[in-house]
Amino acid sequence: MTENQKLRKVIIDWLDDNYHFGDAEGLIDGDDEKSFLQSGILDSLGFVSLVLFLENSCNVTIDRARLSPENFDSLGKIVRFVVPLPNYQIDPQVFGLVHE
Amino acid sequence: MSFTNIEFLFFLPVVFLLYWLGPAKRVYQNFILLAASYLFYGSWHWQLLILIVAGTWLDYYVSRKFADESTDESKRKRLLVISLVFSLGCLGFFKYAGFFATAANDALQSIGIQNSLPVLKLILPLGISYWTLQRVGYVLDTYWRRIKPADSLLDFSLFVCFFGQVAAGPISRGSELLPQLQKARTLTPQWITAGCFAFLLGYTLKAFVGEILGESIVSRAFTSPELYSTLYLWLGVFAFAGQVFADFAGYSLMAIGTARVFAIELPQNFNAPFISRSLPELWRRWHITLNRWLFEYIFTPLTTSKGWFRSRMDLGLLIVFATSGLWHGAAWTYVCWGLMHALGMVVQRNWDVLYRSWCRRNRAFVTIRKSSVYSLVSWLLTLLFFVLTLVPFRAPDMQVAVNYFKGLFQSNGAEALAISPLVVLSFAFIVGMHLVEINPLHRLKDFYLKIPPLVRGFAYGLAVALLILIVPFSKGTFIYQQF
Numbered sequence: 001m002t003e004n005q006k007l008r009k010v011i012i013d014w015l016d017d018n019y020h021f022g023d024a025e026g027l028i029d030g031d032d033e034k035s036f037l038q039s040g041i042l043d044s045l046g047f048v049s050l051v052l053f054l055e056n057s058c059n060v061t062i063d064r065a066r067l068s069p070e071n072f073d074s075l076g077k078i079v080r081f082v083v084p085l086p087n088y089q090i091d092p093q094v095f096g097l098v099h100e
Numbered sequence: 101m102s103f104t105n106i107e108f109l110f111f112l113p114v115v116f117l118l119y120w121l122g123p124a125k126r127v128y129q130n131f132i133l134l135a136a137s138y139l140f141y142g143s144w145h146w147q148l149l150i151l152i153v154a155g156t157w158l159d160y161y162v163s164r165k166f167a168d169e170s171t172d173e174s175k176r177k178r179l180l181v182i183s184l185v186f187s188l189g190c191l192g193f194f195k196y197a198g199f200f201a202t203a204a205n206d207a208l209q210s211i212g213i214q215n216s217l218p219v220l221k222l223i224l225p226l227g228i229s230y231w232t233l234q235r236v237g238y239v240l241d242t243y244w245r246r247i248k249p250a251d252s253l254l255d256f257s258l259f260v261c262f263f264g265q266v267a268a269g270p271i272s273r274g275s276e277l278l279p280q281l282q283k284a285r286t287l288t289p290q291w292i293t294a295g296c297f298a299f300l301l302g303y304t305l306k307a308f309v310g311e312i313l314g315e316s317i318v319s320r321a322f323t324s325p326e327l328y329s330t331l332y333l334w335l336g337v338f339a340f341a342g343q344v345f346a347d348f349a350g351y352s353l354m355a356i357g358t359a360r361v362f363a364i365e366l367p368q369n370f371n372a373p374f375i376s377r378s379l380p381e382l383w384r385r386w387h388i389t390l391n392r393w394l395f396e397y398i399f400t401p402l403t404t405s406k407g408w409f410r411s412r413m414d415l416g417l418l419i420v421f422a423t424s425g426l427w428h429g430a431a432w433t434y435v436c437w438g439l440m441h442a443l444g445m446v447v448q449r450n451w452d453v454l455y456r457s458w459c460r461r462n463r464a465f466v467t468i469r470k471s472s473v474y475s476l477v478s479w480l481l482t483l484l485f486f487v488l489t490l491v492p493f494r495a496p497d498m499q500v501a502v503n504y505f506k507g508l509f510q511s512n513g514a515e516a517l518a519i520s521p522l523v524v525l526s527f528a529f530i531v532g533m534h535l536v537e538i539n540p541l542h543r544l545k546d547f548y549l550k551i552p553p554l555v556r557g558f559a560y561g562l563a564v565a566l567l568i569l570i571v572p573f574s575k576g577t578f579i580y581q582q583f
Contacts, residue, residue, distance in 0.1 A: 043381070048399065051404050
């Protein structure tokens with residue numbers, strides 16, 4: 001499994017665990033570019049929670065200046081944005097079991 | 101001049117013809133729209149046009165400097181501070197100076213010091229709350245290098261003052277509107293039909309639905325709530341929910357429609373808010389552009405910062421909704437309204453956190469959450485809460501708001517409000533607008549949109565002609581324009 005695929009799974013698990021209880025993959029429906037905010041997958045509160053979760057669980061710092069929906073509003077965008085960040089490493093404890 | 105003034109009926113076609121009959125060049129099109137926009141704004145109060153022009157020039161200069169490689173970080177910060185102090189200072193001075201001076205005088209009076217601060221009575225520049233936020237958003241986006249600054253003062257001036265949105269939004273992001281203004285636009289039937297549809301729907305909402313509910317029910321109920329029975333007071337507050345929706349969603353649609361006839365797309369401002377099943381969902385559907393601004397530029401930077409505010413979601417919500425309340429008006433009733441919503445959002449968030457913990461322990465809670473009963477109860481509670489918070493929003497002062505709240509549960513009033521067929525029709529119109537957003541009725545909308553644009557355009561033309569004959573122009577003012 002590549003790092004991109006791992007992070008994708010972690011985010012899906014987080015969405016399921018915190019918002020969609022098993023429906024996240026269905027809501028994304030194979031379209032990783034689907035806008036989280038526009039499709040209701042995530043609201044503004046959830047967006048912030050996800051950012052905090054990624055910072056805590058992937059050992060990264062996300063530049064607040066780049067926290068705009070244009071950069072950070074779909075599964076694909078988040079994965080492409082977070083994986084190349086310096087010091088990126090998924091905490092093994094969150095991989096497979098995610099809680100807010 | 102306003103969208104419902106008779107002057108606008110002449111102004112819009114003239115601008116339309118000048119815009120499309122001239123050369124299809126960006127500079128020409130933007131020049132026509134900017135001249136029209138300054139005329140539109142100046143027709144209200146030409147002296148205050150200086151304020152908007154000065155702010156435009158300052159922010160254009162500041163944003164260009166942000167992108168200049170020779171500008172170091174400390175200078176960028178200084179420029180940002182200058183821009184924010186100017187923009188927010190003007191907003192604060194014109195909108196809140198009187199409110200805070202009065203509040204300070206009241207506080208001083210309570211300790212025996214009489215009228216120590218002068219209370220200024222200033223004219224509130226039209227749309228200042230909207231174009232200030234739009235400019236501040238743009239300046240922050242360029243400061244954070246989210247977007248490139250506009251390279252033409254003409255484009256940027258139009259971005260700030262476009263007459264379609266200068267009076268009351270929608271509040272656009274730089275990334276949404278500027279790219280459209282930076283290229284020449286082309287006329288197609290789709291733009292005209294989409295524009296006429298939005299304008300017509302907006303006008304119907306404003307001129308029929310909003311006015312009927314406002315005049316027949318709301319103004320009477322809120323002027324003397326003690327005269328009416330509990331049942332009528334409930335009708336009054338639901339009618340106000342309908343009126344304020346019709347008024348502002350109507351205005352927003354007219355703004356969107358006006359922009360579309362110039363081949364410009366403004367962001368959506370309302371999306372069937374009364375079908376929301378939670379407060380966060382409601383705020384994604386009601387005054388969308390203001391709420392996304394508050395969350396993007398206040399809530400997210402605060403709660404994801406490295407400082408003390410990090411992860412303090414409830415405090416962030418309190419700040420956002422207190423700001424939202426004050427943004428709506430310099431009065432304690434609006435502050436009260438904002439704080440009620442802050443409290444509601446905090447309760448909702450903590451309920452969701454608690455419920456999620458139950459779901460993790462027992463999957464039966466997931467099933468309950470996905471059930472129709474849960475959805476129905478959530479919808480009812482959300483609607484009821486929202487409607488109740490509109491009491492202080494509409495009441496002229498806190499005393500009337502308190503009396504109205506009391507009357508909703510016990511009232512000795514005996515007078516009746518006239519529920520005419522037009523009132524019923526107005527409510528039905530709003531319900532219908534929301535129903536078409538729900539599956540399977542959504543298909544009706546899809547079917548309608550498949551009708552050829554030219555056929556729809558012809559029908560809109562007829563409808564506009566009918567409206568012009570039937571609806572009196574210059575009727576009423578937009579509630580949200582006063583903010």
